[in-house]
Amino acid sequence: MKLTICPKCGGRLEQVLCAGIEVDRCLYCKGMWFDSFEAETLKVVQGSESLDVGDPQTGDRLDKITGEVDCPRCDRQMIRMVDIDQHCIWYEKCPNCNGVWLDAGEFKKFKDNFKGQGILGQIRHVFKRKRQS
Numbered sequence: 001m002k003l004t005i006c007p008k009c010g011g012r013l014e015q016v017l018c019a020g021i022e023v024d025r026c027l028y029c030k031g032m033w034f035d036s037f038e039a040e041t042l043k044v045v046q047g048s049e050s051l052d053v054g055d056p057q058t059g060d061r062l063d064k065i066t067g068e069v070d071c072p073r074c075d076r077q078m079i080r081m082v083d084i085d086q087h088c089i090w091y092e093k094c095p096n097c098n099g100v101w102l103d104a105g106e107f108k109k110f111k112d113n114f115k116g117q118g119i120l121g122q123i124r125h126v127f128k129r130k131r132q133s
Contacts, residue, residue, distance in 0.1 A: 003033060004070045007092070007101055008062045013072065019045045024072070029062055029104055030054025036098035043111045052111075054104020062103045063090055073097050085113050105127050 003013045003024045011028030019041060024033040030053055034042070042048040048061050069078050071094035078101065083089035092101040102110065 004082065006031060007033075007069050007070060007072050007078070008065060010104065016051060018020045018042060018048050023051055025051065025053075029058055031062065031101060031103045032107060033071070034100045034102065039100050039102065041115065042107075049108045052102075052105060052107040056105030056108075056112065059104030059106055060078050062107075069101070071097060071099060072101070073099050083110065083113065089113070 003009075006013055006026035006029060008031050009029040011026045013024040014027055015022045016025050018021075018073065019042065021038050023038060023042070025031070032051065033049060042051070066080060067094050069080070070076065071078050074094060074097050076094055076096040078094045080093035081091055081093050083091070089102075089106050091103075091106060093099070
C-alpha cells in the first residue's frame with residue numbers, strides 16, 4: 001500500500017531511497033515514516049542522516065501535537081513514545097504495523113544517539129572505566 005498523506009501536517013508523502021530501503025517523507029514538514037525496523041536498520045548506515053532534510057524547529061513544533069495521530073500505513077491511532085536513551089526524542093509508533101513516524105530533525109538525533117550510544121552507553125563506559133582502575 002502506497003502512503004500519500006502526512007499524519008502530522010496533512011502534506012503529501014514522497015518515497016525516498018537509502019541503502020535499498022524506501023522511506024516516506026513529507027514534502028511539506030519533512031517528517032518521515034519508517035516501516036517496521038527501517039529506522040533501526042538505517043541508523044547504522046553511513047550517510048543515512050541525509051534523509052532527514054527538515055527544519056528541526058518545524059519538527060519541534062509538530063512534535064507538540066499530542067492528540068490523535070493516525071498511522072499513514074493502516075489508519076490506526078498511533079502511540080506517542082519517548083526514546084529510552086534520548087528523552088528529547090518523542091515519536092509516534094503504530095501498535096498494529098509497528099511503523100514509526102519521526103518529525104523533522106528526529107532521525108538525525110536518533111542516529112547521533114546511536115553514534116554516542118546514548119545514556120546507557122555512557123553508563124556502561126563509566127562502569128568499564130571504574131573496573132579498569
